[in-house]
Amino acid sequence: MKKSIKKLVSIMVFVVLLGSLAACGKSEAKKSxxxxxxxxxTETKKSEKVVIEFWHYWDGxxxxxxxxxxxxxxxxxxxxxxxxxxxxxxxLMTKLQAAISSGTTPAVAAADISSMANLKASGKLLExxxxxxxxxxxxxxxxxxxxxxGRLNGKLYSLPVSTNNLALFYNxxxxxxxxxxxxxxxxxxxxxESFCEKITKKLPGTYGFEFYTQVGDSGEGLTWQLQPxxxxxxxxxxxxxxxxxxxxxxxxxLTFLTGLINKKLAPVGSWDDFAKGKCAMVVDGSWMVGxxxxxxxxxxxxxxxxxxxxxxxxxxxxxxxxxxxxxxxEENKAAxxxxxxxxxTKTQIEWDKKTTFMxxxxxxxxxxxxxxxxxxxxxxxxxxxxQQQFAHARPSIEAYPAASLAFAKEIEKAYYGxxxxxxxxxxxxxxxxxxxGK
Amino acid sequence: xxxxxxxxxxxxLMPVTVLFLIFSVIPIIYSLYLSFIMWNGFSIxxxxxxxxxxxxxxxxNEFYHSFIITIVYTVLVTTLSIIIGMILAYxxxxxxxxxxxxxxxxxxxxxxxxxxxxxxxKYMFDSSQGIINKFLNFIHLPAVPWLSHPIWVIIxxxxxxxxxxxxxxxxxxxxxxxxxxxxxxxxxxxxxxxxGQKFRYITVPLLKPTTLLLVIMSFIDSFQIFDxxxxxxxxxxxxxxxxxxLYLYRExxxxxxxxxGSAIGWVIFAFIFAATLIQLKxxxxxxxxx
Numbered sequence: 001m002k003k004s005i006k007k008l009v010s011i012m013v014f015v016v017l018l019g020s021l022a023a024c025g026k027s028e029a030k031k032s033x034x035x036x037x038x039x040x041x042t043e044t045k046k047s048e049k050v051v052i053e054f055w056h057y058w059d060g061x062x063x064x065x066x067x068x069x070x071x072x073x074x075x076x077x078x079x080x081x082x083x084x085x086x087x088x089x090x091x092l093m094t095k096l097q098a099a100i101s102s103g104t105t106p107a108v109a110a111a112d113i114s115s116m117a118n119l120k121a122s123g124k125l126l127e128x129x130x131x132x133x134x135x136x137x138x139x140x141x142x143x144x145x146x147x148x149x150g151r152l153n154g155k156l157y158s159l160p161v162s163t164n165n166l167a168l169f170y171n172x173x174x175x176x177x178x179x180x181x182x183x184x185x186x187x188x189x190x191x192x193e194s195f196c197e198k199i200t201k202k203l204p205g206t207y208g209f210e211f212y213t214q215v216g217d218s219g220e221g222l223t224w225q226l227q228p229x230x231x232x233x234x235x236x237x238x239x240x241x242x243x244x245x246x247x248x249x250x251x252x253x254l255t256f257l258t259g260l261i262n263k264k265l266a267p268v269g270s271w272d273d274f275a276k277g278k279c280a281m282v283v284d285g286s287w288m289v290g291x292x293x294x295x296x297x298x299x300x301x302x303x304x305x306x307x308x309x310x311x312x313x314x315x316x317x318x319x320x321x322x323x324x325x326x327x328x329x330e331e332n333k334a335a336x337x338x339x340x341x342x343x344x345t346k347t348q349i350e351w352d353k354k355t356t357f358m359x360x361x362x363x364x365x366x367x368x369x370x371x372x373x374x375x376x377x378x379x380x381x382x383x384x385x386x387q388q389q390f391a392h393a394r395p396s397i398e399a400y401p402a403a404s405l406a407f408a409k410e411i412e413k414a415y416y417g418x419x420x421x422x423x424x425x426x427x428x429x430x431x432x433x434x435x436x437g438k
Numbered sequence: 439x440x441x442x443x444x445x446x447x448x449x450x451l452m453p454v455t456v457l458f459l460i461f462s463v464i465p466i467i468y469s470l471y472l473s474f475i476m477w478n479g480f481s482i483x484x485x486x487x488x489x490x491x492x493x494x495x496x497x498x499n500e501f502y503h504s505f506i507i508t509i510v511y512t513v514l515v516t517t518l519s520i521i522i523g524m525i526l527a528y529x530x531x532x533x534x535x536x537x538x539x540x541x542x543x544x545x546x547x548x549x550x551x552x553x554x555x556x557x558x559x560k561y562m563f564d565s566s567q568g569i570i571n572k573f574l575n576f577i578h579l580p581a582v583p584w585l586s587h588p589i590w591v592i593i594x595x596x597x598x599x600x601x602x603x604x605x606x607x608x609x610x611x612x613x614x615x616x617x618x619x620x621x622x623x624x625x626x627x628x629x630x631x632x633x634g635q636k637f638r639y640i641t642v643p644l645l646k647p648t649t650l651l652l653v654i655m656s657f658i659d660s661f662q663i664f665d666x667x668x669x670x671x672x673x674x675x676x677x678x679x680x681x682x683x684l685y686l687y688r689e690x691x692x693x694x695x696x697x698x699g700s701a702i703g704w705v706i707f708a709f710i711f712a713a714t715l716i717q718l719k720x721x722x723x724x725x726x727x728x
Contacts, residue, residue, distance in 0.1 A: 094691050097479045118480040118694060216672050218692040269586050269675050398478055402693040409677070416676050438476070 050334040051081045052107035055096070056320075057089040058355075061290055065354035073341050080334045082108070090217065093118070100124050105325035107335040110161050113319050114220065116149045117398045125157040126324040131336040132156070137343070141361040145393045149321055159343050160360040162351065163319030164286040165391045166228055167383045168306065172299040174280040178202040185281075185303035189256055192281070192306045196265035199280045207279040208265040211257060213415040218401060219408030224316050224394070225283065226411065229253035231314035231392050232307055238395045238403065241436055246429035252308065254421045258414050268415050285318060286384040290356035293380075302380045304387050317391035319357070356381055358388055399435050406431035473701040478694030491701035501702070503677065504685040510592055511681060512660040515599040520652055522600065523607025528641065530608065531615045541612070545605035552602065556669035559598045560585065563670075585671055588678035595667055595679055599660060607652050614648040615641070650721045657717070658710055682706055 058066045063086055070084045085106065087095050093115055099105045100122050111119060119125060128150075132139065139147060142160055150158035172182035178199040186192040196208025212225040227237050233256075235249035245253075260266040273279035275296055283305055292300065305315055322342055324335035341347055345363045349370050352359060356378065359365035365385070374381050394400060407428050414424035473492070476485040495501050530540055547555065562569050563584035571581040584594045622640050631639070664683030667673065673680035673688075682702065690699020 100480065118478060121478075121481040121483075123482045214672070214674050215677065216674070218688065398481065398694070402695065405688070405693045412676055418676065 049079060049081045050330050051083065052331055052334050052338070054082050054084045054338065055087055055092065055106045055109040056084065057087055057092045057110075058320075059086065059088070062287065062355045062357075065351060068354075069342065069347060069351060073338060076341075077337070080337065082334075082338050100325075105327075107327055107331050108322065108324050108338055110320045110322045113146075113149045113160075113317075113321055113396070114394055114400060114404075116158055116321050116323075117396045117400060119323065120150075120152040120157050121398055124325050126326040126332055126335065128156045128159070128324070128336065128339070131332065132159075132340070135336060135340040137340050141345075141363055142343075143360060143362070143388075145317065145391070146319065146321075146360055148393060149396050150323070158321040158323035159339060161320050161322035161342050162355065162357040163317060163360050163388075163391075164358050165315040165317055165384055165387050166225070166283050166285055166305065167315065167387055168281060168283055168303045169274060169288065169292070170281045170301050170303065171274065171277065171279075172301055174199060174203065174206060174277070174298075178280070182299075182301070185301060186306045187303075188306050189308045193260065193263075193265065196260065196280070197263075200265055205278070207267050207273055209260060209281040210266055210271065210273050210279045211283060212271055213261070213268045213412065214271065215405070215408045215412050219405035220401070222408040222411060223404040224318070226253070226257070227392070227394070228283070228305055228314050228316050229256060232305070232311045234311060237407075238397075238400075238432070238436070243403075243407075243429040243432040243436070246425040250425055251421055254411070254414060254425060256308070258417075258421055261415055262417065286356055286358055286381060289378065289380050289384075290354075293378075300380075302383045304383045313387065313390040315387045315391050317388075317393050319360070353377075358384055397436075399438065402435040402438070403432045406435050469700040469703055472697050472699075473704050475697045477696050479691075479696045480694070487697070491697045492705070494698060495701050495705065500677070500680075500685065504680050504682045507592065507678070507680065508661060508663070508682045511596050511599065511663060512657055514592075514596040515603060515660045516653060516656040518596070518600045519603035519607050519656060520649060523604050523652070524611050524642075524645065524649075526604065526608045527611030527615055528637065531612055541608070544608055547602045548605040550602075552665045553669050555598065555602065556666045559594075560670045563594055586675050588675060591671055591675065591679045595663075595670060598666060598670070599663065602666075603656060603659075607656070610648060610652060611645065614645055618644050646721075650717070654714055654717055657713060661706065661710055661713075 054070065056063075056066055067084050070082050074081055089112075092109075092111060096105070096109065096111070096119070105124060139156065139159075143163075146160035146163055147156075149160070150156050168185060170185050175182040178195075179202060180195060180198060186195045192209060199206060199208045212221045215222060223237075230237060230245050230250055230253045233249040233253040235247055235253060236244035238244060244250075257266075261268045267273060267279070274282035274284075275292065277296070277298055289302065304313060307313055322339050324332060324339060326332065327335070342351075343360065345361065345367065348360060348364045349367055351357065352364065352370065353373055358381075359367075359370070364370055365388070374385060410419075410424050410428035410431055413419045413427075414421055419427070474486060474488060476487045476491070477483075526544060530537055530544075534540075561567075565571055565581060565583050565586055568584070570584065574581055583590050585591050618641065622644070623636055626636050626640060662683055663681050664687065667679055667681050667684055668687070671679045673684050683706075686699050686702040686706070689695045689702065
């Protein structure tokens with residue numbers, strides 16, 4: 001008697017566990033009979049919805065904006081339901097990697113442009129060319145440099161859904177206290193340095209300028225902040241499959257930055273002093289306009305990144321791409337319909353206003369309504385909009401993340417004064433080329 | 439009758455065995471396979487490279503750098519947490535007032551989530567705003583660059599590791615202390631031993647099996663450190679706290695060297711395995727002498 005109960009219990013436990021395991025693997029329902037409204041039985045055929053998942057990493061303000069756009073799409077399309085799923089930025093690629101190998105990918109996802117090379121190489125992305133044509137989307141509208149991230153062997157796998165670039169932010173109140181004109185930000189590297197000197201002299205304990213100096217998670221933070229100076233001085237990061245920064249131009253860029261640290265005008269090792277009001281200037285992305293306008297307790301302005309005396313304008317281009325994973329015909333169609341909606345000019349204008357991201361296409365950039373909004377409501381976006389034409393794209397290659405980390409590790413040593421600028425660049429060149437050769 | 443019994447036993451073992459297979463054995467074998475290929479986690483191309491990942495690993499200075507840091511951390515945490523844990527257990531095994539309150543206090547860090555504790559310590563260690571440096575300043579001592587100096591950072595993360603382990607060691611030692619027969623102490627007292635001598639010649643030797651267990655557990659645990667350093671320093675400054683766990687994570691998951699990352703994992707495993715065997719052996723030799 002007792003034994004049979006024992007056995008029964010153990011079998012039950014086992015079955016429950018197996019059941020829960022099976023449930024883990026099948027999180028995505030292909031179809032569900034969610035009634036769209038109070039439907040009668042005769043209408044059940046119509047009410048069959050295609051339910052698809054949309055993975056993204058936009059949080060806070062941007063996340064809210066994304067969910068609002070999805071909600072609008074769902075209300076406009078009775079036959080499709082998109083479920084937005086937020087995944088923290090640091091985890092998205094790991095999650096996608098697991099999803100790809102277990103075949104549980106979402107129908108649609110948005111990822112950083114620098115991740116696209118790896119995603120395309122997975123061979124699991126849906127080819128968009130024909131499906132976009134069916135939806136009357138003309139690809140020519142998008143900026144070519146952004147479109148490049150979606151291409152592999154002449155085929156298109158993703159579209160830009162947002163973009164941004166780096167520009168200078170400055171604390172107007174610190175400027176005033178240091179006796180500087182709060183409406184005249186520095187225009188050149190020399191001006192930047194002399195402004196820093198004035199600020200640190202007048203206000204001890206306050207830094208003049210800050211930039212990202214730590215390797216951190218992936219090295220990309222340091223690398224992407226340094227690249228604009230390389231381009232401005234006339235060097236490059238990777239050119240023709242090889243490191244292209246170990247030259248006098250690259251030296252000029254890195255010397256400028258290490259010089260600021262050596263003269264104690266910029267901090268090393270710390271970050272985010274600008275938001276705390278302890279640093280007067282920082283170079284950061286356009287999305288920070290939207291974040292800082294509500295979260296810092298001082299007035300700030302923006303400007304294009306100061307340029308060297310002999311050099312040119314340049315900034316780094318960031319952003320996300322939207323793409324679909326190849327699934328059933330029905331899901332693919334729904335996915336492309338959703339993508340079409342997300343990159344549409346009307347959606348994009350609403351999106352850019354809410355997130356302070358930059359236009360992804362000429363039609364948005366030249367839209368009267370949008371330009372008016374920038375001018376009247378958020379003039380601090382103006383420098384970013386103007387700079388978009390000087391934005392450089394980071395190379396879209398599979399080895400990029402590894403090259404970026406290798407680069408950051410060597411450059412960090414120069415920031416900390418452990419090696420000279422020349423040594424750092426030579427070591428970084430060797431390390432980057434080693435990664436590119438793998 | 440006996441056979442039926444066996445079936446019940448197997449059925450009871452089944453759930454855990456299945457979970458163990460799926461979540462431990464299969465991933466372990468898969469990671470061994472991964473350590474022999476070159477793959478970025480996404481690409482359709484997986485290249486078999488034999489032992490190349492291991493060759494690369496052992497010819498990379500960064501690996502040795504991380505290895506040494508991890509060893510320093512492990513040794514610091516293991517010795518300090520065991521010595522302090524033993525002393526605390528000895529003190530809290532006496533009949534003092536608020537005994538259980540003290541025990542709870544020292545045990546709380548053990549049940550605190552490492553990531554949460556790491557974030558709090560990071561704020562406390564902050565060189566300009568942190569409460570620790572503010573206190574040092576208050577009593578006119580110079581500020582310490584806790585997390586921003588290559589040597590201090592190791593000490594800081596080790597301190598947090600010790601803080602997290604003491605309670606656990608203490609609890610195990612307390613239960614071991616209670617199993618020491620008071621007869622030994624009485625015999626000692628008759629011979630005129632002092633308190634210090636009793637601790638040195640009775641308590642410590644009789645705690646030896648417990649100490650060995652704690653050394654091995656602490657060693658295995660500390661050598662795999664990851665989350666605490668990840669939230670506190672992320673390997674910085676300049677890789678000074680770049681422990682093996684973090685190195686593995688960055689290579690394997692952040693920059694797409696999945697095979698190389700797996701190789702690091704297997705080297706960590708092999709090292710812990712070998713070190714544990716040696717520790718056991720040393721202990722057995724000690725027993726023979728007695």
